[in-house]
Amino acid sequence: MADHSQCCVISEPLRGKLCEQLSRRPGRRAEAGEFVYLAGGEAQSLFFLKRGLIKTSRVAPDGRELILQIYRAGEVFGELCFCTGARREQATVLEASEVVELPSDDLFNALRRNPDAVLDLVAIMSDRLSEAQALLQSMAFDSAMVRLVRQLLAMAERLGSASDDGTHIAHHINQEEFAGLIGSRREVVSGLLNRLRDLHLIDYPRKGEITVHTRALQSYLASLSQVDDK
DSSP: OOOOGGGTTSOGGGOTHHHHHHHHSOOEEEOTTOEEEOTTSBOOEEEEEEEEEEEEEEEOTTSOEEEEEEEETTOEEOTTHHHHSBOSSEEEEEEEEEEEEEEHHHHHHHHHHOTHHHHHHHHHHHHHHHHHHHHHHHHHHSOHHHHHHHHHHHHHHHHEEEETTEEEEOSOOOHHHHHHHHTOOHHHHHHHHHHHHHTTSEEOOTTSOOEEOHHHHHHHHHHHHHHHHO
16 A cells, blocks of 8 residues: 555545645755745645645735644645635745645546545535634634634644653744734733743743643633633
8 A cells, every 4th residue: 555644634635546646746845934825826726745834824014914824744735726716825934845736627637536525625625714714703702812822732733742741842833923823913922922831831942842731721721711701
């Protein structure tokens, strides 16, 4: 059997032979800070991340950034091109990466050979829409601390690895990026991270990678929610 380990979390419609093709295709190397694509550009392809870390985001005219998602190796991004034919967001490399570009026609041909996968693709896109709506709801009703704690727990689940000291997020996510994830300012995020560190809920060395004490942080989130409900 072919080794599909790089596709372990890829969307269901792209599994099997197409997944194998993606993992074997040569990728383009991209360094931290490079753009995979920009908002407003023509959208005729999806992207498969073979290695590294990518963020998608939207940027306001004043330069403020809202991060939509952070993608790890084995994930597909750029699927919003199906909606408009033009990029509404930008994709930026967070750490040295290898990216495979998949023309939309290749995907459509695969879907034509497997019509049931169309429903799977709709389900995946619906999940992404649901995530976007949940983000809007959180921005409207949750405190900055609640949003930050939820992001830390989500990152620990998606990007972390368990250790004796907690769940280690083996990527450097800086304060500006946390601010973009929760729709806040960097100085606010800095104060909140320091507070969580003082409460021994995270380990956060200066300019280092975060370790999350998951159970303790989940309990803290529950206590914050109880306060908000009163």
